[in-house]
Amino acid sequence: MTSPTVSTKTEQALREAMGRLFTGQPTRTDGKLTKNNLWREVGVSRATMNRATAVLAEWDSRVGRSPASLRDQHQQEEITRLRRRLRSNRQERQRLQ
Numbered sequence: 001m002t003s004p005t006v007s008t009k010t011e012q013a014l015r016e017a018m019g020r021l022f023t024g025q026p027t028r029t030d031g032k033l034t035k036n037n038l039w040r041e042v043g044v045s046r047a048t049m050n051r052a053t054a055v056l057a058e059w060d061s062r063v064g065r066s067p068a069s070l071r072d073q074h075q076q077e078e079i080t081r082l083r084r085r086l087r088s089n090r091q092e093r094q095r096l097q
Contacts, residue, residue: 008050010044012054017041022066033063033072 006014015039020026029037039049050056062085063069 006048009046011040011052011055013044014044014049015058015084016064018055018059022062022069024071033066033069035059039052 020035021029021031021033021041024031026037026041028041028043031037035049036046037058038044042049
C-alpha cells in the first residue's frame with residue numbers, strides 16, 4: 001500500500017506559496033514562516049499539505065535560512081531591545097517620582 005500524496009498541481013501551488021513566504025511576499029497571510037501560513041497561503045486544508053511530504057521536507061530544510069526568517073529574527077531582536085529600554089525608562093520614571 002502506498003502512502004497518499006497530493007496532485008502535481010497542489011504540490012506546485014505549495015512550492016509557489018513557500019517561495020512567496022520565504023521571500024516575504026505573501027498574498028493571503030501575515031507572512032510568518034509557519035506551516036499554518038503555508039496551507040492558508042495556498043488555500044488547501046492542513047491535511048492536504050501534510051500529504052505533501054516532499055514539500056514539507058524542503059520547508060523544514062529551508063525555513064531557517066530564508067530572508068524572511070532572518071527578517072523575523074531581526075524584528076524579534078529589535079522588540080527585545082525596545083522592551084528593555086521601555087522597562088528601563090519606566091524604572092527611571094518611578095525613581096524620579
